[in-house]
Amino acid sequence: MDKVYHKEAFERASEAYRTAVLTAGIEEFSELGLEKANINIIAKKAGVSVGLLYKYFDTKEDFFFTCVEDAMRTLEDIIEGVVNSNDKILVRAEKLIRAIQTTSGADSKYVKLYNEITKVSGNDGAAELVKKVEGISAKTYNEFIKRAQESGDIRSDCDSAMFAFFFDTLLMTLQFSYTCDYYRERLKLFCGEDIFENDDRMVTELLKFLEAAFTFEHDDIKKFNK
Amino acid sequence: MDKVYHKEAFERASEAYRTAVLTAGIEEFSELGLEKANINIIAKKAGVSVGLLYKYFDTKEDFFFTCVEDAMRTLEDIIEGVVNSNDKILVRAEKLIRAIQTTSGADSKYVKLYNEITKVSGNDGAAELVKKVEGISAKTYNEFIKRAQESGDIRSDCDSAMFAFFFDTLLMTLQFSYTCDYYRERLKLFCGEDIFENDDRMVTELLKFLEAAFTFEHDDIKKFNK
DNA sequence: TGTAAATTCGTGAGCAGTCGCTCACACCAC
DNA sequence: GTGGTGTGAGCGACTGCTCACGAATTTACA
Numbered sequence: 001m002d003k004v005y006h007k008e009a010f011e012r013a014s015e016a017y018r019t020a021v022l023t024a025g026i027e028e029f030s031e032l033g034l035e036k037a038n039i040n041i042i043a044k045k046a047g048v049s050v051g052l053l054y055k056y057f058d059t060k061e062d063f064f065f066t067c068v069e070d071a072m073r074t075l076e077d078i079i080e081g082v083v084n085s086n087d088k089i090l091v092r093a094e095k096l097i098r099a100i101q102t103t104s105g106a107d108s109k110y111v112k113l114y115n116e117i118t119k120v121s122g123n124d125g126a127a128e129l130v131k132k133v134e135g136i137s138a139k140t141y142n143e144f145i146k147r148a149q150e151s152g153d154i155r156s157d158c159d160s161a162m163f164a165f166f167f168d169t170l171l172m173t174l175q176f177s178y179t180c181d182y183y184r185e186r187l188k189l190f191c192g193e194d195i196f197e198n199d200d201r202m203v204t205e206l207l208k209f210l211e212a213a214f215t216f217e218h219d220d221i222k223k224f225n226k
Numbered sequence: 227m228d229k230v231y232h233k234e235a236f237e238r239a240s241e242a243y244r245t246a247v248l249t250a251g252i253e254e255f256s257e258l259g260l261e262k263a264n265i266n267i268i269a270k271k272a273g274v275s276v277g278l279l280y281k282y283f284d285t286k287e288d289f290f291f292t293c294v295e296d297a298m299r300t301l302e303d304i305i306e307g308v309v310n311s312n313d314k315i316l317v318r319a320e321k322l323i324r325a326i327q328t329t330s331g332a333d334s335k336y337v338k339l340y341n342e343i344t345k346v347s348g349n350d351g352a353a354e355l356v357k358k359v360e361g362i363s364a365k366t367y368n369e370f371i372k373r374a375q376e377s378g379d380i381r382s383d384c385d386s387a388m389f390a391f392f393f394d395t396l397l398m399t400l401q402f403s404y405t406c407d408y409y410r411e412r413l414k415l416f417c418g419e420d421i422f423e424n425d426d427r428m429v430t431e432l433l434k435f436l437e438a439a440f441t442f443e444h445d446d447i448k449k450f451n452k
Numbered sequence: 453t454g455t456a457a458a459t460t461c462g463t464g465a466g467c468a469g470t471c472g473c474t475c476a477c478a479c480c481a482c
Numbered sequence: 483g484t485g486g487t488g489t490g491a492g493c494g495a496c497t498g499c500t501c502a503c504g505a506a507t508t509t510a511c512a
Contacts, residue, residue, distance in 0.1 A: 009487080033347065035261040039472060049489045054473065118408040119345045121259065130411040138416045155438070162431035165416040169399045170392060182344040185356040190364045190391040205388035211447075212381070213439035221441065224450065235460080265498060275463045280499065 003128055005065040010056040020046045021056065025067040030112035034064050034120060065129070068117055072133050075110040078103055080136075088153055089144065089167075093210055094203060096171055101199045104178035111179040137168055157217045166213070170206065229354055231291040236282040246272045247282065251293040256338035260290045260346060291355070294343055298359050301336040304329055306362075314379055315370065315393075319436055320429060322397055327425045330404035337405040363394055383443045392439075396432065 010018065024046035028037040039060055043050045057063040082099040083092050103111060117129055141164035148154040154163075176183035178196075187195055195202065236244065250272035254263040265286055269276045283289040308325040309318050329337060343355055367390035374380040380389075402409035404422070413421055421428065 012486085033261075033345070035259075036347075038470085043490095050473075051475085051490070052488055055487075060472065118406075119259070121262075121407055126407040127411045130408060130415055134412050134415055142416070158434055159427070159431045161417045162427070163435060165413065166396060166432065166435050168416065170395060173395045173399060180344075181347055181352040182356060185353045186360050187391065189356055189360055190368070190394065191387045201385070201388070205385045206392065208384055208444055209389060209392050209439045211444065212442040213435045215447065216438040216442045216450075218434055218437065220450065221437075224442075224446065238460085264496090269464095276499075277464070277501085278462055281461075286498065 002132075005062040005069070006057055007055065010066075013056065017048065017052075021048060021053065022067055022070050025063060026071050026109055026113060029064055029067050029116060030071070030109040033116050034061070037064075039063070061125070065125070068113060068129065069132065071110045071113045075103075075107070075114060076136065078107060078110070089148060089214060090207060090211055092144075093167075093171075094207060097174065097203050097206060098199070100171065100175050100178060101202070103175070108179045111175050115176050115180045115183075134168070138164065141167055154214050155217045157219070163214070167210070170210070174202075174206070228358075231288040231295070232283055233281065236292075239282065243274065243278075247274060247279065248293055248296050251289060252297050252335055252339060255290055255293050255342060256297070256335040259342050260287070263290075265289075287351070291351070294339060294355065295358065297336045297339045301329075301333070301340060302362065304333060304336070315374060315440060316433055316437055318370075319393075319397075320433060323400065323429050323432060324425070326397065326401050326404060327428070329401070334405045337401050341402050341406045341409075360394070364390065367393055380440050381443045383445070389440070393436070396436070400428075400432070 013021075021042075024042045028042045028045065031037075039053065040050055043053050046053075053063065057066065079096065079099050082095045087095070114133065117133060120126060120129065142161050145154055145160040145163055145167075149156050149158075149160065173183065177187040178184070184196075191201075239247075247268075250268050254268045254271065257263075265279065266276055269279050272279075279289065283292065305322065305325050308321045313321070340359065343359060346352060346355065368387050371380055371386040371389055371393075375382050375384075375386065399409065403413040404410070410422075417427075
């Protein structure tokens with residue numbers, strides 16, 4: 001089921017070669033994207049011949065996908081490492097937002113590569129990739145909301161799958177907004193230049209937004225005379 | 227201030243040539259993106275020589291930006307045409323969501339091109355583009371929320387700029403989710419294959435989400451014993 | 453108003469640079 | 483000897499862009 005994008009030779013390669021190749025690949029692909037990145041340059045940066053790269057991977061695309069897989073694993077570790085436990089959704093959200101803000105520094109390349117995935121055309125690869133990248137959060141959020149509904153922490157009049165989607169949408173876009181060119185400019189346009197120096201503003205406002213969205217039911221409006 | 231991306235010759239060109247060139251450009255760029263699209267093929271599809279294209283535009287990028295500008299104007303007309311009037315934010319939101327769902331059909335190329343913009347690297351172009359593309363919604367939503375706060379339609383304990391940003395984030399991603407490869411797969415993963423055949427489900431759930439987020443204040447929780 | 457000169461419109465073969473990928477070869481392990 | 487690792491010059495295909503040329507149109511001027 002789970003597709004592999006590398007040849008057998010890659011598994012036999014030494015740890016040093018594998019990390020060198022993946023590091024250089026992630027570096028270049030995250031900066032330039034699949035199309036613009038240059039295999040010859042990546043090989044040179046990795047201290048490896050082009051020929052060897054093509055002993056490890058059939059095509060440039062396969063190499064790219066392997067880099068993506070690796071980067072997503074690390075990104076997941078960073079993000080999910082912060083959000084373990086059985087925190088309530090708002091605590092979880094706050095930890096996620098702060099993790100996102102932190103990640104936008106040194107580890108920005110992983111987020112950038114995440115963003116590059118959304119650009120890959122050709123629906124064949126897209127479907128496979130999405131499952132690998134978003135599969136976990138989709139399932140996690142969905143089940144989390146369901147359980148929270150049962151215990152009364154979250155409004156019961158909502159579709160858990162849809163609300164998981166909205167939640168993920170806001171956090172995913174937030175990630176891009178802290179690291180990727182276009183989305184950074186967009187955030188600045190909406191919230192001003194200084195938004196990147198005022199992390200707490202984002203945290204409190206997004207939490208306010210999410211808290212209300214997840215807490216109050218449609219009928220509460222009448223009961224509350226709004 | 228407002229940069230133009232075409233040479234003077236383009237303005238002197240006949241209406242027929244201009245639309246032919248723009249139509250072919252939007253078609254190809256929306257399908258393949260800036261990098262993969264081929265100038266020679268676009269010229270052929272437009273029924274025009276490459277030489278002439280380069281009398282109209284200095285570079286491929288300039289041509290791309292001109293196509294983007296044109297497409298965004300049409301997209302704005304479609305979207306904003308639906309949301310005139312002084313509707314309340316939820317009425318406005320519903321109209322927007324339904325317009326987005328409709329637009330995903332015949333006019334998908336404009337949305338796809340919108341999505342292509344987010345992929346353009348090099349922060350020089352990005353900043354300029356963002357202003358053109360998102361400038362209007364940023365200002366509109368922000369001021370709208372402010373006025374709604376004054377009249378008591380929207381909670382008063384929130385940062386209008388931030389909430390405008392969240393609102394736009396949800397709608398922008400929704401647009402992509404109905405038209406672009408990766409985002410379509412992502413939506414399917416979260417909400418199931420049949421989400422595209424059940425437009426009302428999206429409308430009601432997103433409205434529930436937004437209604438609560440925009441209505442209830444943080445302090446309401448105590449008052450409401452939640 | 454007729455005509456020469458200057459300018460612009462429009463063409464498309466092909467230049468020049470880029471880059472994914474190959475392959476003949478050397479080395480090494482067993 | 484067989485089968486793996488590792489090399490890197492360079493092939494071949496692609497493509498953004500040019501430029502020499504002719505046709506059309508405008509301008510200049512008697």
